[in-house]
Amino acid sequence: MGKPREQRQQEIIEAVLELAAEQGVQRVTTQAIADRVGIAQPTVFRHFKTRDAIFAAAIDFLAMNLFNALETFIVAKGPADERLRQLINVQLGFISRQKGLPRLLFSDRLHLESPALKAAVQKVMRRYMKQLAKLIREGQETACFRPEMDPDQASRYIAALVQGLIMRWSIFDFEFSLEEEGEPLWAFLYSSIRV
Amino acid sequence: MGKPREQRQQEIIEAVLELAAEQGVQRVTTQAIADRVGIAQPTVFRHFKTRDAIFAAAIDFLAMNLFNALETFIVAKGPADERLRQLINVQLGFISRQKGLPRLLFSDRLHLESPALKAAVQKVMRRYMKQLAKLIREGQETACFRPEMDPDQASRYIAALVQGLIMRWSIFDFEFSLEEEGEPLWAFLYSSIRV
DNA sequence: GATATTTGTGAGTAATTAATCACTTACACA
DNA sequence: TGTGTAAGTGATTAATTACTCACAAATATC
Structure with missing residues (x-):
């Protein structure tokens, strides 16, 4: 007991992600978080001002890790189609290890509860689609992808495809392997x- | 006051769909429903045994109407690709008039709250994908669609594409036109x- | 070693909300 | 017209839950 602030905050965020994956966002009460971390419920509020602030931090944490993993393939060398393929595979792998992500990002509870959380979620989605569009555009310049496609539109449908898959996986309680x-x-x- | 059972139940279901579309599932309290319908809060429980039963009825209502609209295009005559195109357009049109549907179907609140509601949601999704697969298979037989495609797999990705789009629409608070x-x-x- | 700051806690609060209950009013129908 | 049944309600309740507060313990700083 008596751990430094940053370490406890990290423990709390991890508890949130675990609990969200196991039982859904609804059951992530401050009491449940405290139990999982092994502290008293009021102690949670020593480290985060409000419950929303906890979710905001969890979303930030996920977004940072996700984009770290993805940016490698955006910036990398090599043919754009191969990189997009790998990017999708890496994303699915990342999310199958972070089941809390779909639960947080696709939770109506979060975005309809607090404008700040809604903004955070929308920001993650926008950034994700921007990255995709960049890669598509590059693929068009190198004659990997159909030149007549609108890259922004294509990126939205690719995002829809991936996110729709992830949502089904979440709704069906992770019963199939996302990576496969x-x-x-x-x-x-x-x-x-493809061209 | 003193309306017949069925009529009141229908009014309650419509209130639920309106409220879910406007404010999200979380805010659909029995009090909010009662206010919208114009009855007292305990009266809601005269018509539905529990809150879950209300949501179950709302999901049933939506599923019935949705599949009524879709089945026309499954059974109809004409080229399969054209019918699939129309089916998608009709579905998007239906949902833009029933904004409560994505809120209910994609709400973690619902499926993680009650096993019965989870089962109801999963059933709707399974049935939807089955319908798509049927249409794909027919399109393969009439040389509309790639013959080497697995129809079940294709139907899952088509569903993912459509549902991912709808989810983005819901997360971004219906800010763009779904029908377009x-x-x-x-x-x-x-x-x-296509072949 | 004194002191200030941070971390932790038990007890409590206010707000929300699904569900109950005793009772009343409207209505079907014999 | 009387009587049973269904619809409606105000008052209440029990449970949940984010958050506060006064105080204790640990830890850092000098």
């Missing part, structure tokens, strides 16, 4: 966007 | 599945 969906999803997607 | 997305989405999809 990577290659067939890519096959479906590739035949739509 | 029908044709570009179809263009994206068609280039992936």
Whole structure:
């Protein structure tokens, strides 16, 4: 007991992600968080001013890690189609290890509860689609992808495809392997966007 | 006052759909429902045994109407690709008039709260994908769609594409026109599945 | 070693909300 | 017209839950 602030905040964020994955955002009460971390319920409020602030921190944490993993493939060398394929596979792998992510990002509870959280979620989505559009555009310049496609529109549909898959996975309680969906999803997607 | 049972139940269901669309599932309290309908809060429990039963009835109502609209295009005559195109457009049109649907179907609150509601939501999704697969299979037999595609897999990705779009629409608070997305989405999809 | 700051806690609060209950009013129908 | 049934209600309750506060213990700083 008596741990430094940052370490406890990290413990709390991890507890939130675990609990969200196991039982959904609804059950992530400050009491449940405290129990999981092993502290008293009021102690949670020593480290975060409000419950919303906890979720905001958790979303930030997830977004940071996700984009760290993805940016590698945005900036990397090599053919754009291959990099997009890998990016999708990496994303699905990342999320199957972070089941809390779909629970937080797709939770109506969060975005309709607090304008700040809604803004955070929307920001993550916008940034994700921007990254995709960049990669598509590059692929068009290197004759990987159909030149007549609108890159912004294509990126929205790719995002929809991936997110729709993840949502089904979350609604069906992670009952199938997300990672195994990577290659067939890519096959479906590739035949739509390749030259 | 003193309306017949069925009529009041219908009024309650419609109030639920309106409130869910406007403010999200969380705010659909029995008090809010009662206010919207114009009855006292305990009266709600005269017509539904529990709060969950209200949501179950609302999901049933939506599913019935949705599949009524869709089945026309499953059974209809004409080329399968054209019917799939229309089906997607009709679905997007239906949902833009029933904004409560994504809020209910994609609400973690519902499926993680009650096993019965989870089962109801999963049933709707399974049925939807089954319908799509049927149409795909028919399109393969009439040489509309790629014969080497797995129809079940394709139907899952089509569903993911549509549902991902709807989810983004819901998360971004219906700020863009869902119906206008029908044709570009179809263009994206068609280039992936056509022979 | 004194002191100030941070971390932790038990007890409590105010607000929300699904559900109950005793009772009343409206209505069908014999 | 009387009587049973269904619809409606005000008052209440029990449970949940984010958050506060006075105080204790640990830790850092000098």
